[in-house]
Amino acid sequence: MPRIKLQRFALNAARPDIVEPGKPTYQQLAGRWRADFFHNDHPLVLEVGCGKGEYTVGLAQRHPAQNFLGLDIKGERIWRGSTRAEALGLGNVGFVRMMAHALDLHFAGRELSEIWLTFPDPRPRDRDIKRRLTSPRFLNLYAQLLAPGGLVHLKTDSAALHAYTLETLAGRSGAEVLAATQDLYAETSADFEAAQAIQTHFEGKYRALGVPITYLRFRLS
Numbered sequence: 001m002p003r004i005k006l007q008r009f010a011l012n013a014a015r016p017d018i019v020e021p022g023k024p025t026y027q028q029l030a031g032r033w034r035a036d037f038f039h040n041d042h043p044l045v046l047e048v049g050c051g052k053g054e055y056t057v058g059l060a061q062r063h064p065a066q067n068f069l070g071l072d073i074k075g076e077r078i079w080r081g082s083t084r085a086e087a088l089g090l091g092n093v094g095f096v097r098m099m100a101h102a103l104d105l106h107f108a109g110r111e112l113s114e115i116w117l118t119f120p121d122p123r124p125r126d127r128d129i130k131r132r133l134t135s136p137r138f139l140n141l142y143a144q145l146l147a148p149g150g151l152v153h154l155k156t157d158s159a160a161l162h163a164y165t166l167e168t169l170a171g172r173s174g175a176e177v178l179a180a181t182q183d184l185y186a187e188t189s190a191d192f193e194a195a196q197a198i199q200t201h202f203e204g205k206y207r208a209l210g211v212p213i214t215y216l217r218f219r220l221s
């Protein structure tokens with residue numbers, strides 16, 4: 001493994017804002033994130049597949065009275081988000097290195113107020129449907145972990161994933177789509193401001209190529 005990567009992993013191991021395998025906090029914070037990790041009772045917002053953490057950090061800057069957690073399986077990407085949060089002196093940000101399908105081992109029912117899915121891998125092959133972050137399996141997990149009225153946001157460059165998600169929600173009892181667009185940056189309504197305010201690494205790349213960015217905001221049951 002390249003030396004720089006090993007150095008970053010060593011830094012992650014010493015950082016209190018990162019929860020990852022091997023640390024005493026790993027899988028021990030379900031139901032206790034606010035009390036034991038953030039030391040407050042503010043709402044908890046989770047970004048799944050946060051990559052380099054632009055969204056998690058950007059939201060934390062804008063909303064100091066909420067807590068933000070970025071989740072990703074890649075330690076080096078999490079290192080970048082954590083480094084940025086540290087440079088900005090943000091106390092309302094953390095990162096967790098884990099696989100998304102194990103969410104219920106790390107969070108208690110109703111513990112989250114919002115979930116952001118930012119440019120998840122679209123997984124276009126039929127045999128990968130279960131791994132799409134908006135498949136019924138994942139929507140069931142989100143429904144369990146979100147507080148009543150909790151929101152899910154999906155930003156993606158993939159028109160297919162956007163359409164798949166709308167179709168899945170249409171077939172789901174109690175689901176409610178609150179905002180939907182196939183071209184987020186063509187929208188002028190205030191409904192889309194929050195989703196326009198921050199750009200992720202992948203978003204910047206797709207926008208530079210002229211690919212429209214889609215957005216959905218929805219509630220589960």
Ligand SMILES: C[S@@+](CC[C@H](N)C(=O)[O-])C[C@H]1O[C@@H](n2cnc3c(N)ncnc32)[C@H](O)[C@@H]1O
Pocket residue numbers: 048049050051052053071072073074077098099100101118119120121200201202203
């Ligand atoms: C296409 S990148 C998007 C990253 C970031 N949200 C952005 O927009 O720049 C997808 C990210 O999700 C992470 N990821 C994919 N599947 C995951 C899973 N099942 N559990 C945790 N992280 C996952 C990858 O490591 C990667 O960082």
